[in-house]
Amino acid sequence: xxxxxxxxxxxxxxxxxxxxxxxxxxxxxxxxxxxxxxxxxxxxxxxxxxxxxxxxxxxxxxxxxxxxxxxxxxxxxxxxxxxxxxxxxxxxxxxxxxxxxxxxxxxxxxxxxxxxxxxxxxxxxxxxxxxxxxxxxxxxxxxxxxxxxxxxxxxxxxxxxxxxxxxxxxxxxxxxxxxxxxxxxxxxxxxxxxxxxxxxxxxxxxxxxxxxxxxxxxxxxxxxxxxxxxxxxxxxxxxxxxxxxxxxxxxxxxxxxxxxxxxxxxxxxxxxxxxxxxxxxxxxxxxxxxxxxxxxxxxxxxxxxxxxxxxxxxxxxxxxxxxxxxxxxxxxxxxxxxxxxxxxxxxxxxxxxxxxxxxxxxxxxxxxxxxxxxxxxxxxxxxxxxxxxxxxxxxxxxxxxxxxxxxxxxxxxxxxx
Amino acid sequence: xxxxxxxxxxxxxxxxxxxxxxxxxxxxxxxxxxxxxxxxxxxxxxxxxxxxxxxxxxxxxxxxxxxxxxxxxxxxxxxxxxxxxxxxxxxxxxxxxxxxxxxxxxxxxxxxxxxxxxxxxxxxxxxxxxxxxxxxxxxxxxxxxxxxxxxxxxxxxxxxxxxxx
Numbered sequence: 078x079x080x081x082x083x084x085x086x087x088x089x090x091x092x093x094x095x096x097x098x099x100x101x102x103x104x105x106x107x108x109x110x111x112x113x114x115x116x117x118x119x120x121x122x123x124x125x126x127x128x129x130x131x132x133x134x135x136x137x138x139x140x141x142x143x144x145x146x147x148x149x150x151x152x153x154x155x156x157x158x159x160x161x162x163x164x165x166x167x168x169x170x171x172x173x174x175x176x177x178x179x180x181x182x183x184x185x186x187x188x189x190x191x192x193x194x195x196x197x198x199x200x201x202x203x204x205x206x207x208x209x210x211x212x213x214x215x216x217x218x219x220x221x222x223x224x225x226x227x228x229x230x231x232x233x234x235x236x237x238x239x240x241x242x243x244x245x246x247x248x249x250x251x252x253x254x255x256x257x258x259x260x261x262x263x264x265x266x267x268x269x270x271x272x273x274x275x276x277x278x279x280x281x282x283x284x285x286x287x288x289x290x291x292x293x294x295x296x297x298x299x300x301x302x303x304x305x306x307x308x309x310x311x312x313x314x315x316x317x318x319x320x321x322x323x324x325x326x327x328x329x330x331x332x333x334x335x336x337x338x339x340x341x342x343x344x345x346x347x348x349x350x351x352x353x354x355x356x357x358x359x360x361x362x363x364x365x366x367x368x369x370x371x372x373x374x375x376x377x378x379x380x381x382x383x384x385x386x387x388x389x390x391x392x393x394x395x396x397x398x399x400x401x402x403x404x405x406x407x408x409x410x411x412x413x414x415x416x417x418x419x420x421x422x423x424x425x426x427x428x429x430x431x432x433x434x435x436x437x438x439x440x441x442x443x444x445x446x447x448x449x450x451x452x453x454x455x456x457x458x459x460x461x462x463x464x465x466x467x468x469x470x471x472x473x474x475x476x477x478x479x480x481x482x483x484x485x486x487x488x489x490x491x492x493x494x
Numbered sequence: 495x496x497x498x499x500x501x502x503x504x505x506x507x508x509x510x511x512x513x514x515x516x517x518x519x520x521x522x523x524x525x526x527x528x529x530x531x532x533x534x535x536x537x538x539x540x541x542x543x544x545x546x547x548x549x550x551x552x553x554x555x556x557x558x559x560x561x562x563x564x565x566x567x568x569x570x571x572x573x574x575x576x577x578x579x580x581x582x583x584x585x586x587x588x589x590x591x592x593x594x595x596x597x598x599x600x601x602x603x604x605x606x607x608x609x610x611x612x613x614x615x616x617x618x619x620x621x622x623x624x625x626x627x628x629x630x631x632x633x634x635x636x637x638x639x640x641x642x643x644x645x646x647x648x649x650x651x652x653x654x655x656x657x658x659x
Contacts (some may be wrong), residue, residue, distance in 0.1 A: 197583055214561040216587075
């Protein structure tokens, strides 16, 4: 009987063949935390009595949520993490370097690896063919200290996307459509495994957007095979040697298969306050928007900025709307500076912040007030996430974000393309 | 130990349980715990008693991995969380901190009902209604973590993960 990607990767890290439903202790290749979960993880490591960590060169503390720190308390958390990292040899990704999942993808995650991160969107690494999943601070602490974690081998839902993507439709629309279809707990405890010719032709940025939002359907991982697209992307990152081909067996057993026809897709919007509360752009009606936010681990990549800039070029952000752009990493930022993308945003009246999680976390750089409406490219829209519990968050693609910024209301990007 | 019920709905996220706007209090857990379910249930902190239960619908604890959500529930004295289903990261976080998360049909339990949990028997007595609810036994690995007093205590004891033996 063949194996799914999840079974293959977990078996390779359990030291034996493991199948759906089995509980196994799994070797961890890369472990990380961010500045909201790191302090608790570091304290748990201390509490367990460890003075050293298992693999400090492959352990990372990211500073991305409060970056740079907007409050004294958070500055103290940062100082504690820096000191802990210095003592243990853990790698630090400082404020301004970018979002954990983006930087991890650019510099660290390899196909076939097991990655655990104390952040729910760690599943972004699934785009590279790694079993990458989010955990809490205690599981992360154990993974950092011992280099292992326990997992139940998940059932896999095969998601086949087939056909040519229409103009103006992106990875974000595929994944929002999928979550609308199967629901916010449609894949709880399970793996999603993406395939089909649309996925084969999708570039890494789109794959990462889909993998990133696997958790919004409840999934443990959103796995992609690694192929020539992966190889080319790793080469672009100066990591050609990290490539390894990963693919499920032809006779792998899936719990079920969900099929999506690319040609039928339209721009999709997730409405307040649930990610699975989706509508197509045609169904959305008139929704005036106070703030547009482009960025995050879901859509803060160069390709995302390009998709928005292409629409915004030569146009201006609506007078009753503000637009905030937050590149996902320093690499994205410098590339977008070099090719004029950042200038396009600034000339259109948008505000560009340093790389990081930005406004998505509700801490700084675009906190929403009572009654305000935001169209964001981030992965989640729960009540109060970006500030006031009386604000409203809609989710859409970077192209929708750009069209919305121009019109001051949620708008269809296809007419600009 | 008997306890009263706090009944919540479906899809209560970790953002509902402890909003991101209190991010700066994460290293000050007693202060953070005062903001539990602040918008959803403003009276919770004032009226909650040690041993109470949180009872909810589908997909409890979805969203952010912040373990602080499980911690503030525990710090407010909640004995166990009962729901029709849990998001997976939150589910692990509960057990890792010694807080039982029980999957069961919660439709018959109402706000204020007095419950008694018999974990080993897979049984919940609803004393207010005079009914007994059953649930599937906990997975062995979760039971092991609970019995050891949480994952930190487990690792302190074994200096290793000994959950599958």
